[in-house]
Amino acid sequence: MAIPVANWLKGITEEVPWFPTTFACTIIALLILVGILILWRGAKGDDISILWFIKITPNAALKKAKEEFDDINKDSAQKTMIIKLLNQMSLEIPLLTQRIEPETFFSYRDSIYDYILPGILSIITKNKDDGHRIAVFIEENNELRIHEGIGFSPAGRENLRLPIPNSAAGRVYHTGEQYYCQDLENDNSNVFKKNHQSSKRYRSLVCVPIKYGNMIIGVLSMDGENPSSFNKDDIHYINCFAASVAPLLYMDLDLMGKFDVERSDEHGDSSKERVS
Structure with missing residues (x-):
């Protein structure tokens, strides 16, 4: 069998002198291409198969390190967006002091809310299949x-009322302590009260107080359709946005005439105040 093949190769070589060189170059090019693909898949942390029966599994530590590096990059990008938004808020909000006429103030105020709330949503949202709503409650x-909010139906935004303190946001407003539940369907704290009239289904909820000095003047609330929509960093960021x-x-x-301030701590501590 070897002799006919050798004779065939010899005949091809005599008839096509450039065949050996071309054939060798083709084999080398294919080997280089396979090598590049192996390196590329290895860099991605994927399993590598050679000739369909040789399987190479990348080092688990290398794969973990790559995943951690990707997480760091995502976290760094998120922090950059947060810093930009907070910085812009710090520039825009003081300009309101120059707009003391109510018509001018409220128009500019609306523009700021329209900038801030979508910005917070875009930063905190991680998955496209996890819908979020955000609201400032007073x-x-x-x-x-709802004073300002995104993701609510017109009727919901107009009619939603939460009792104080018998609701998650109401309790936050009453106590000044934040509330976070990873899965409302398994919440045993008896803090969250389901609104049976709501058509919106959500599993995660975070509510943080909005404080001005010692006064609790509102609540910043954000929910998520999926369980565990927020991590510890998200809670910290939401608190930063509430402060800003x-x-x-x-x-x-103040322009709405809301500041008949009532000292409301049930223990007589004057360090807590709420707008009435």
């Missing part, structure tokens, strides 16, 4: 209502 007639929006909300409520 007190009205011993209940909380506090001067805007304070000026807003």
